[in-house]
Amino acid sequence: MSSLKTQLLAGERCDVPTLEWYNQHIPVPAIDHWWQTESGWPMIANMIGVETLTIKPGSVGKAVCGYDIKIFDEEGNEVEANQQGYVVVKLPLPPGTLLDLWNDSPRFKAGYLEQFPGYYFSGDGGYKDEDDYIYITGRVDDVINVAGHRLSTAEMEEVVASHPSVAECAVIGINDALKGQIPLALVVIKLNDEIENFQLEHEIINIVRQQIGAVASLRNVVIVNRLPKTRSGKILRKLMRSIADGDQFQIPSTIDDEAIIDEITEVLQKHEIGTFNKNNTLTN
Incomplete structure (x- = not known):
């Protein structure tokens, strides 16, 4: 050093x-x-x-x-x-x-x-x-429209990242039958942190409501082992959004590990989020 x-x-x-x-x-x-x-x-x-x-x-x-x-x-x-x-x-x-x-x-x-x-x-x-x-x-297409309110996912990411258990995170907007879009937070927790997904979700939702407001409509926070990135370290938010919405996508040539696509898909299926939620008719 x-x-x-x-x-x-x-x-x-x-x-x-x-x-x-x-x-x-x-x-x-x-x-x-x-x-x-x-x-x-x-x-x-x-x-x-x-x-x-x-x-x-x-x-x-x-x-x-x-x-x-x-x-x-x-x-x-x-x-x-x-x-x-x-x-x-x-x-x-x-x-x-x-x-x-x-x-x-x-x-x-x-x-x-x-x-x-x-x-x-x-x-x-x-x-x-x-x-x-x-x-x-952030990218202007990362601004999401929640029931007519334009919200910056970058602003939400900064709030989510402030939680002491969060090592890194990404917030994306996914399709919703009622509000058009809603935010979804995917977080990687710090090494040796044993917080449960339910507790983390509850605490992060409360932080976002306090700092941004209920209009943010954040209600889903999921723990993932890692986030999909390019080899230069950029988080592939559009890829995760396509997976959650059930849209077709091309695997970016710059992705650091294609196996993470299956990892993200399995987590969203487990929590029944986006296209994997049978009650969300907009994505089915």
Whole structure:
């Protein structure tokens, strides 16, 4: 440890409870950042080789040189500080970023350039604070609609992760016949923790109600041995959502272990969740 100066993070965003745990155990700064395969290199970071910024829990840093990053509302207007919206990048993009999709320019334009003309649409949501620190809240398609209320699964994940028995978690929106969608929390508990699923579910549901409100409608929390991830550490939420909803899916080529698909399926079957719940007519 004496030679370690900085811990650089990758894969999933670093939530506040994880950073707090890290700071209690590791005596070197944890540097988060944000980028996409399409960008080729970080778009938001704490550029320690240029100037080390104060670390703000939950933030991935500030825009890297070469990127003009803004937060837009649905109409393409820049929002005020601490207001959530769509993360976009002003064109042109710097060298090293994607130029097109192979043999499919119309799809490239539709997916990245048409929603906000003059800007690259990242597909992520987030916000800036008054100091221009940027916070990524997750993919915009991870926002779920519960009886007309739009809820961020990233916000719920942060609350679920605050439970002392939870090592990591994922919250996804699954189809529901009554409310359209409802959240489902899948959690991995800490090593040697022996909490029962029923107790954990009860406690997490209460925490979410206290911090977000009953509108969140979280009523299912299941313990899993592990979460499906890519080899770079990104949680495959869309895959779990497809399993729970009974939709067809392709196994991502980047998945670290295909066997986990059967593991997740067995847990959902055991708890009769989503398409495995005979009373949920929307998924049957």
